[in-house]
Amino acid sequence: MPDAATHSQLDQLLQHPALWRGRSAAVQETWATGFAALDQALPGGGWPRTGLIELLIPCHGLGELRLWMPLLARLTQSATARWCAFVAPPFELFAPAYAAFGLRLDKLLIVRAPQPLWALEQTLVSGACDLSFCWMTHAQPRDLRRLGLATEQGRTPAVIFRPLGAEREASPAALRIAIEADPQATGLRLRFIKSRGGKRGVVDLTLDR
Amino acid sequence: MKHRQQTGFLFDAPVHGAGEPQLVEVAPAAAPAPRAVPPLLQTTAVVATAAPTVVVPTRELWAAVQLPREAALPALQTLALRALLFTPRVSLEPPDALLLELRGSLGLFGGLKSLLGDLQAQFVMAQSIALAPTPLAALALARSGKSCCIVDATQLGSRLAALPLQSLRWPDDAIARLSSMGVRTIGAALRLPRAGFARRFGPALLDSLDRLVARRSDPRLAFRAPERFRMHCEPDFELTGQAGVMRSIAPLLATLADFLRERQCGISVLLLRLVHRDHAATRCLLRLAHPESAAQQFALLLEAQLQHLVLPAPVRRCELRSGPLLADAQLSAALWKPGEHGGGATAQMPAFLDRLRARLGSQAVHGICVKPAHRPEASSLPSEPATTHSVRHLPQCPPWAAARRPLWLLPEPQQLALLHDNRSARAYPSHQGERLTLQSGPERLETGWWDEAGIERDYYIARDAGGARLWIFRQIEPPRHWFLHGIFC
Numbered sequence: 001m002p003d004a005a006t007h008s009q010l011d012q013l014l015q016h017p018a019l020w021r022g023r024s025a026a027v028q029e030t031w032a033t034g035f036a037a038l039d040q041a042l043p044g045g046g047w048p049r050t051g052l053i054e055l056l057i058p059c060h061g062l063g064e065l066r067l068w069m070p071l072l073a074r075l076t077q078s079a080t081a082r083w084c085a086f087v088a089p090p091f092e093l094f095a096p097a098y099a100a101f102g103l104r105l106d107k108l109l110i111v112r113a114p115q116p117l118w119a120l121e122q123t124l125v126s127g128a129c130d131l132s133f134c135w136m137t138h139a140q141p142r143d144l145r146r147l148g149l150a151t152e153q154g155r156t157p158a159v160i161f162r163p164l165g166a167e168r169e170a171s172p173a174a175l176r177i178a179i180e181a182d183p184q185a186t187g188l189r190l191r192f193i194k195s196r197g198g199k200r201g202v203v204d205l206t207l208d209r
Numbered sequence: 210m211k212h213r214q215q216t217g218f219l220f221d222a223p224v225h226g227a228g229e230p231q232l233v234e235v236a237p238a239a240a241p242a243p244r245a246v247p248p249l250l251q252t253t254a255v256v257a258t259a260a261p262t263v264v265v266p267t268r269e270l271w272a273a274v275q276l277p278r279e280a281a282l283p284a285l286q287t288l289a290l291r292a293l294l295f296t297p298r299v300s301l302e303p304p305d306a307l308l309l310e311l312r313g314s315l316g317l318f319g320g321l322k323s324l325l326g327d328l329q330a331q332f333v334m335a336q337s338i339a340l341a342p343t344p345l346a347a348l349a350l351a352r353s354g355k356s357c358c359i360v361d362a363t364q365l366g367s368r369l370a371a372l373p374l375q376s377l378r379w380p381d382d383a384i385a386r387l388s389s390m391g392v393r394t395i396g397a398a399l400r401l402p403r404a405g406f407a408r409r410f411g412p413a414l415l416d417s418l419d420r421l422v423a424r425r426s427d428p429r430l431a432f433r434a435p436e437r438f439r440m441h442c443e444p445d446f447e448l449t450g451q452a453g454v455m456r457s458i459a460p461l462l463a464t465l466a467d468f469l470r471e472r473q474c475g476i477s478v479l480l481l482r483l484v485h486r487d488h489a490a491t492r493c494l495l496r497l498a499h500p501e502s503a504a505q506q507f508a509l510l511l512e513a514q515l516q517h518l519v520l521p522a523p524v525r526r527c528e529l530r531s532g533p534l535l536a537d538a539q540l541s542a543a544l545w546k547p548g549e550h551g552g553g554a555t556a557q558m559p560a561f562l563d564r565l566r567a568r569l570g571s572q573a574v575h576g577i578c579v580k581p582a583h584r585p586e587a588s589s590l591p592s593e594p595a596t597t598h599s600v601r602h603l604p605q606c607p608p609w610a611a612a613r614r615p616l617w618l619l620p621e622p623q624q625l626a627l628l629h630d631n632r633s634a635r636a637y638p639s640h641q642g643e644r645l646t647l648q649s650g651p652e653r654l655e656t657g658w659w660d661e662a663g664i665e666r667d668y669y670i671a672r673d674a675g676g677a678r679l680w681i682f683r684q685i686e687p688p689r690h691w692f693l694h695g696i697f698c
Contacts (some may be wrong), residue, residue, distance in 0.1 A: 064275075092617065092618045095578060104579075105579065106594075108593075109575075110575055126564070128557040178496070181677070
């Protein structure tokens, strides 16, 4: 039965800066998502501030971008805001809707590129962007690994939208979420395929519509 | 009288040709000026004050161009560019006058008379143009509205004597005090004792009097026309590939970087022109978001652009031209890396934008902005991305709730097929073969009678079988087709 003195000694030892503990590596900086249920499900309590986030969607229009609006509004309105890049978006961005969500439109950067990989990597390594969205249909694991390294360099997380068919492909992304339509048609369902340091499972979100 | 003629000859340099023998003879006497006073000058000195000064031998002829009203400095600089047609020595006299030194141009323009004619033709808007051997005298003449010409410096005192003191633009209180003393003309001021004048009105005004009548030299700051960089190279052999072109323009870029560094300037436009033997020259135009001055950055961007160019023939000559030089405002570097502890990225943004645009084209990278318009197509427009953080662009929230407008808009409305329901004998819009269910609507958006692009539509929010929410509309007018216009994403 260890007494109080042993405990305090152990705590002292654990405080030592040279000591590295396995669990502390999993603690990472995050941004609150703006949805309480999602914050609870994500490791660290929010979207990670670095690394690849892969969202797999069966089709456009389920609310996969709506998910990011609270965070985008907060990021673009901060005093040291960088750009939020949309690389190779599938359609036109309808500016009034983004303004209605409270985004500062001058902080949105749209990059149209037939080959999004290079442009996405540039947005990540340059350090000029807070967050980078990219839509791509095909991606090799090798390319994704390279993008993962690029996110570390510029401290910019990348959100990649891929078709649901890519679920079975290997991916170095720290977070992989499949987005599905909510059966009640009030929101959307997030199915965690991979969540480093977190749990797998299903989260149902209600969006105000 | 004899003296007068000699001095007249001395200063009145023959109007044509600086190379005439008399001038060359006279020049040594004129050049080592002030202390050794040629006796002939003392006799003709106009000023009666006990002057330790002499008339500085001047071989200049200044023209003052007086403009009708005060001009802004840029406008004056534009006029100065015009003045550079006549002489390289142009000086600005803000806010409303220009000075041109014309002695060296007399020969080229065929004498004083024809030069004056050309000047008047060039400066039609000028109130008066006066010529005199000193800049201040020319200005005083022009400002008192006298379009005359004094060529002989020794006559300055007598010719200027009648002009009012106001033409000198001295401070108002000095002019008021002088006029209360009964001194109202330049001649009267010149007759005042020097020591007393300096004590009462300060040495600056005495100095300006001295410069007026050429008792003291009056160097002027020359106007310099805005510079641009222009250089070319002709390689020994014809270049066929992009790599060769980049190698041969590398020294040009290094020179350009030196040129810019010496002037502490940057450029935001750079043109590379590649000349071929039989084809029209290939142009490669670089537009940057921010003034840039580093050779490495230019090379990087030009290389990215050259990769997209197809050279129709081998390159014989490379020309590099810069746009206007801009002050290169060095942005302060951040203590933190971008994104670290909330660090901004103002320094990284312009270079990043340039890099993207050099490779993808300037149209491919843009921002968006809202335009107040009721037609969806017209209310969202591409804009130039902002590289600086401004406080003015606060989000302006439209009057309707966020959930009623889609985040995606289709570039063109896409017509939806109809599905016929046999039981109810009605037709429903469908998307990808599945029937759409309408969730809300209709919301009518119409008219535009003032231009050709009028619309008449009933908008609905619909849900397809996969759960996607779509923004669709039905034309009000027959044939009442259904269209998909946006996606709630």
